[in-house]
Amino acid sequence: MSLLTALTWALPHRLLSSLARGVAYSESPWVKRRFIDTVVRRFGVDLDEAADPDPASYASFNAFFTRSLKPGARVADPDPRALLMPADGRISQLGPIESDGRIFQAKGQSFTAAELLGDAQAARVFCGGSFATVYLSPRDYHRVHMPWTGVLRETVHVPGRLFSVGPAAVRHVPRLFARNERLVCHFDTDFGPMACVMVGAMLVSGVETVWSGIEIPVYGDAITRKDWRGKGIVLERFAEMARFNYGSTVIVLLPPGAAALAPGLEAESPVRLGQALAYRPG
Template sequence: MSWTTRLTYALPHRALSSLARRLAYSRHPRTSAWLIDTVTRKFGVDLSEAEQPDPRSYPSFNAFFTRGLRAGVRVPDPDPRALLIPADGRISQCGAIEGGRIFQAKGQSFTAAELLADDDAARPYEDGLFATVYLSPKDYHRVHMPWRGRLLETVHVPGRLFSVGPAAVRTVPRLFARNERLVCHFDTDFGPMAMVMVGALLVSGVETVWSGIEIPRYGDAVTVKDYRGADIRLERFEEMARFNYGSTVIVLLPAGVARLADGLGAESPVRLGQRLATLVG
């Protein structure tokens, strides 16, 4: 385990993330300009794809970080049977869920029940598929729907805020099942689908298109919101949520409904809208 990963065990995760949130939302011109310029330069952000390519057009660092894309720079796979990659980034891992366990990295795994914080909700995914997509600081930070679905409920699971960078993923046991996260359960025409928005160190929020800010809302108890009566339906490729700062989204699919696209594997670079999997049957 690297010294930086060891250090994250001792850091005051929530205090640091609260501080990062205050900086991210600051409208002080010098503060926001310095943060935007630093991240753009260090990570090679491509602003030519943004709706607003001028870095000085953003009133805060958070507005820059959650920027929209120009129309047409991402398009969904044209095959109507294709489930879509939900975000720009890299595949951390993807593949079969074996006996309810999700592979994290060599020597590391966690259960779907741990991730979802619900044994019953995890049962349809026991032998299904998963894809874990890591969004780096340079990436587009909005998450879109892999497939059309009706929102059933969200589950806010409090937890730690470890880094979700590759070094931490390799060394922190059960990382994604320990970090704070928002689990979004959808009903689709092939059955259930779960989208898990995983928080991380210095990630100051998760927002959804139907409810606004969901994280931070730091607490010690799991919070469930039932949306079954609200008839919230999102289409394939439609935006569903966004991160403030980089993080990870995990897609869970039930057994027997799809096969993963060829060529996807650990560290594969991916873009929103490309094929994640293909429906079978």
């Protein structure tokens, strides 16, 4: 375990993330430009694909980090059977959800769907299904889009820590994604339930959805549920769903028989929003 990963056990996660949020939303020209320039240079951000390629034009670092893309910068896989990759980034892990609901995190590490979702009953429908965990680095486009058309049924804000979700932490922090603060989004689709889990991380100071705005923070101490049934919130395949501040992780859960994961995808595979994640049968 790296020294930094070890130190994160003792760090005040929420305080640090709150301070980071203050910096991210600062409109001080010096602050925003320094942070934008540092991220662009260190992580090789491709500004040519941004809707606004001028880094000086953004009101804050957060506005830059959650930037939109030019029309056509990402396109949906044309195969109508394809469930889509929800974000830019790389695959952390993907594969089957075991019959007992266990989900592989890294060698020697796993967690259960019940722990991740904060709900044992909701997790049962995904046992024997499949999952994909996508890590977004600071260089990536930070908006998350729908893998498949769905009707929003419920969101569940599960409180927790804010460990880093970088590769070192994934290898060494047990049940990492079931420990971190997260927003679980449950959708009903034509193949059954689908869950998209927005996982917070160290210095990730917010998760926002297109239907409700800011969800994290305010950081919680108890599970908070919002029932969206009957509200008619339908999000089409490839439509924007939510966005992160800073890098983080989105996990997609599918029920048994819904789709077969796309061939060629494996841990560490670089991925782009809109490419095929899985294929519906037939």
